[in-house]
Amino acid sequence: MSLEGEAPFVMDDGPKGLLFDIKRNSSEDGPGIRTTLFFKGCPLSCSWCHNLEGLASRASLLFEVGRCRTERCGAPCLSRCESGCLMPGEVSIQVQHARCARCDACFSHCPSGALRPSGWWMEVDELLERVLIDAPFFLSSGGGVTCSGGEPTAQMAFLHLLLRGLKARGIHTALESCGHFDYDRFQHLILPYLDLIYFDLKLMDEAESRRHTGRSNRRILDNFIRLNQEATIPIRPRIPLIPGITDRRENLIQLGAFLRRHQVGNCSLLPYNPMSRDRGALFGSEIPGAGRVARYPSRGYMTAEEAQRCAELLFNARP
Ligand code: SF4
Numbered sequence: 001m002s003l004e005g006e007a008p009f010v011m012d013d014g015p016k017g018l019l020f021d022i023k024r025n026s027s028e029d030g031p032g033i034r035t036t037l038f039f040k041g042c043p044l045s046c047s048w049c050h051n052l053e054g055l056a057s058r059a060s061l062l063f064e065v066g067r068c069r070t071e072r073c074g075a076p077c078l079s080r081c082e083s084g085c086l087m088p089g090e091v092s093i094q095v096q097h098a099r100c101a102r103c104d105a106c107f108s109h110c111p112s113g114a115l116r117p118s119g120w121w122m123e124v125d126e127l128l129e130r131v132l133i134d135a136p137f138f139l140s141s142g143g144g145v146t147c148s149g150g151e152p153t154a155q156m157a158f159l160h161l162l163l164r165g166l167k168a169r170g171i172h173t174a175l176e177s178c179g180h181f182d183y184d185r186f187q188h189l190i191l192p193y194l195d196l197i198y199f200d201l202k203l204m205d206e207a208e209s210r211r212h213t214g215r216s217n218r219r220i221l222d223n224f225i226r227l228n229q230e231a232t233i234p235i236r237p238r239i240p241l242i243p244g245i246t247d248r249r250e251n252l253i254q255l256g257a258f259l260r261r262h263q264v265g266n267c268s269l270l271p272y273n274p275m276s277r278d279r280g281a282l283f284g285s286e287i288p289g290a291g292r293v294a295r296y297p298s299r300g301y302m303t304a305e306e307a308q309r310c311a312e313l314l315f316n317a318r319p
């Protein structure tokens with residue numbers, strides 16, 4: 001289903017999963033010691049996104065131009081590529097990301113790591129085997145596995161198999177979600193196998209949501225309301241504080257009113273982190289919404305005073 005005027009977000013949703021990172025020994029993505037799995041593909045394209053690798057819905061190519069020096073290596077990559085995406089240049093090669101077929105022929109021939117893969121397809125048994133190496137730590141620390149991204153629910157069929165396999169082995173499961181998913185499928189395939197959901201809330205105004213995330217917020221807010229009413233597991237809202245976008249006075253006051261209206265007692269604030277700005281160039285223009293991402297101005301970390309002002313508006317100000 002797509003909302004009026006919006007192109008549906010489509011990516012492969014089958015028994016194999018497309019991930020771009022696996023982070024072990026994480027203590028930030030839920031209780032205890034955890035492994036966090038980063039899924040590729042997201043229906044939103046937020047201008048401040050700090051996981052640009054997660055935005056692309058296919059296995060993609062990273063090229064770090066600062067590491068590439070053709071005179072040093074003799075450019076062995078050029079003869080490996082049959083897709084026409086690597087071309088000679090004066091100091092470094094030139095890359096046309098959109099042509100990459102991810103045949104993976106070039107990576108092992110790049111001595112500097114300037115060319116690198118982003119994302120690989122995995123069978124669920126293969127992923128379970130890797131993750132369950134740490135099962136003793138999960139069980140002794142009250143930890144488990146967190147699915148993040150990108151947006152894990154963009155690969156609902158694979159996510160179902162993964163979560164079902166984890167629950168069958170007694171592993172705690174958490175999901176970090178942008179909230180833009182088909183609720184009926186989610187309720188049937190995903191919810192029964194989750195212990196905890198981190199649910200991002202960003203913008204209360206629909207036009208602002210379209211402008212800054214590429215999507216209406218209607219489905220996100222409806223899904224949050226239904227989950228908050230129906231789910232028997234904790235639903236933890238999180239609000240990324242983005243200067244000039246989500247941290248605006250009107251937005252925070254409306255978000256606070258929304259949470260109170262639905263009797264949500266607490267939520268996490270995620271102050272702006274400028275790390276997102278540095279990796280965009282590695283992906284070329286293949287990222288959906290790359291134009292919007294490129295328009296968000298770079299700035300420093302949000303200060304404690306700025307974050308405190310946001311908390312005051314959210315929790316104490318009234319419309
Ligand atoms: S992965 Fe294959 S298609 Fe892509 S740049 Fe490397 S050799 Fe070319």
Ligand code: SF4
Binds near residue numbers: 068075076111113
């Ligand atoms: S991408 Fe790697 S192999 Fe190709 S020219 Fe640059 S440094 Fe050499």
